[in-house]
Amino acid sequence: MPSLPVSSDDVTSAAPPSGEWTPDRWRDRPAAQQPDWPDPDALEAALAELRRQPPLVFAGEARSLSEQLAAAAEGRAFLLVAGDCAESFAAFSADAIRDKLKIILQMSVVLTYGSGVPTVKVGRMAGQFSKPRSSPTETRDGVELPSFRGDTVNDFAFEATARRPDPSRLVQAYHQSASTLNLVRAFTKGGFADLTRVHAWNQEFVASSREGQRYLALANEIERALRFMAACGIDLGTETLHEVDFWVAHEALLLGFEEALTRRDSLTGDWYDCSAHLLWIGERTRQLDAAHVEFLAGVENPIGVKLGADVAPDDVVALCDRLNPDRRPGRLVLFTRMGADRVGDALPPVLRDVTAARHPVVWACDPMHANTFTHASGYKTRRLDDIMREIEGFFAACDAAGVAPGGVHVELTGENVTECLGGSDEVLDEHLEERYETMCDPRLNARQSLDLAFRVAELLRR
Numbered sequence: 403m404p405s406l407p408v409s410s411d412d413v414t415s416a417a418p419p420s421g422e423w424t425p426d427r428w429r430d431r432p433a434a435q436q437p438d439w440p441d442p443d444a445l446e447a448a449l450a451e452l453r454r455q456p457p458l459v460f461a462g463e464a465r466s467l468s469e470q471l472a473a474a475a476e477g478r479a480f481l482l483v484a485g486d487c488a489e490s491f492a493a494f495s496a497d498a499i500r501d502k503l504k505i506i507l508q509m510s511v512v513l514t515y516g517s518g519v520p521t522v523k524v525g526r527m528a529g530q531f532s533k534p535r536s537s538p539t540e541t542r543d544g545v546e547l548p549s550f551r552g553d554t555v556n557d558f559a560f561e562a563t564a565r566r567p568d569p570s571r572l573v574q575a576y577h578q579s580a581s582t583l584n585l586v587r588a589f590t591k592g593g594f595a596d597l598t599r600v601h602a603w604n605q606e607f608v609a610s611s612r613e614g615q616r617y618l619a620l621a622n623e624i625e626r627a628l629r630f631m632a633a634c635g636i637d638l639g640t641e642t643l644h645e646v647d648f649w650v651a652h653e654a655l656l657l658g659f660e661e662a663l664t665r666r667d668s669l670t671g672d673w674y675d676c677s678a679h680l681l682w683i684g685e686r687t688r689q690l691d692a693a694h695v696e697f698l699a700g701v702e703n704p705i706g707v708k709l710g711a712d713v714a715p716d717d718v719v720a721l722c723d724r725l726n727p728d729r730r731p732g733r734l735v736l737f738t739r740m741g742a743d744r745v746g747d748a749l750p751p752v753l754r755d756v757t758a759a760r761h762p763v764v765w766a767c768d769p770m771h772a773n774t775f776t777h778a779s780g781y782k783t784r785r786l787d788d789i790m791r792e793i794e795g796f797f798a799a800c801d802a803a804g805v806a807p808g809g810v811h812v813e814l815t816g817e818n819v820t821e822c823l824g825g826s827d828e829v830l831d832e833h834l835e836e837r838y839e840t841m842c843d844p845r846l847n848a849r850q851s852l853d854l855a856f857r858v859a860e861l862l863r864r
């Protein structure tokens with residue numbers, strides 16, 4: 403059984419000795435990307451409500467994930483982080499959650515089969531609502547309104563009332579996260595993710611494609627291998643095949659929300675942000691002395707940091723020193739998102755300096771966020787080829803530096819959308835408008851995701 407963190411009451415029960423980290427310590431620091439909440443009383447009421455809610459995840463689970471990430475840091479496991487750019491209140495449904503799980507399970511099987519090591523499965527799910535924005539306002543036809551910051555903050559519709567930040571959305575996001583996590587736990591522990599059901603994850607529109615057929619062949623091989631093992635008398639009725647570990651992650655952007663869900667673990671006395679297993683700091687909020695780093699430095703969950711191509715290697719080492727001073731393997735994941743054209747130059751010095759400083763990080767590639775461009779039609783999109791080129795550049799740089807390529811981080815959906823260009827059933831320029839449904843960044847559809855998994859598996863096989 404995972405250890406239960408104490409109730410929210412204990413968070414504030416004892417005054418900490420001065421200097422000790424507390425979940426509100428970030429409040430003394432500049433916090434980028436926080437909404438301008440118009441009504442402070444309503445915000446406080448929402449945060450008080452969140453402080454009363456049960457934790458979404460347990461400290462013991464976060465520790466198990468750290469152990470698996472420690473293996474990924476050494477090349478004994480491979481990390482797959484995948485899900486929406488932004489979850490939404492409107493697109494919330496059991497089917498959408500199931501379909502996202504199906505594609506992540508399919509990708510994991512492909513990766514594990516190729517690499518021969520376990521895939522650590524992490525969903526950008528059950529809490530990935532809040533978005534950093536390049537500009538606080540958006541102007542259309544001369545009308546300027548606050549930018550959409552994710553469903554935790556305001557509404558996507560371009561209207562003054564819709565764009566007004568509303569803290570009751572924080573509470574709604576908590577409840578949607580709880581329902582999502584409940585279903586994810588049921589699916590992954592209740593038989594749906596059983597390896598003997600490997601065929602059932604191939605959705606119809608995927609099965610008809612080239613990569614769907616390739617998946618079918620692999621599923622047949624796995625089935626044959628399972629039959630062979632059973633025939634040899636190996637007991638397949640074990641938990642190992644019937645249940646999978648599935649973790650959830652999001653960007654820890656809205657610090658009031660994260661603070662309200664941070665609890666002290668009753669077993670160890672350590673603080674955990676119980677809103678997700680893994681939390682990451684985005685490219686726009688990773689300033690060393692600012693609020694986001696201050697907050698995440700104090701919680702014991704595994705932490706990710708996004709690194710763009712302009713990052714200074716010194717700053718990365720300083721971030722590692724600050725977030726993982728004890729150099730604990732499994733504590734820190736560095737998600738590099740440098741772009742297909744820049745990864746070859748920008749990544750090697752970062753790999754070199756972090757390795758020289760003996761920081762045992764998981765190196766993972768987010769090949770999405772620096773390969774986004776606005777298409778002539780006005781849609782924000784990405785090319786699967788650029789995404790793959792960045793992953794190949796990442797693998798090459800890791801190989802040259804003698805470090806394990808530890809994982810990939812992708813934005814995808816289980817649905818048949820047309821948001822990213824390319825793939826074997828090619829999404830062409832003129833298809834973008836057909837099913838462009840994301841509220842934020844363009845996602846790979848299930849076929850493109852499977853295609854990517856096969857190509858990454860080939861890189862892992864080398």
Ligand code: PEP
Nearest residue numbers: 487684685686708739771
């Ligand atoms: C994201 O992961 O959706 C995101 C905004 O990433 P980054 O901070 O790397 O731009």
Ligand code: CO
Nearest residue numbers: 487813842843
């Ligand atoms: Co995104």
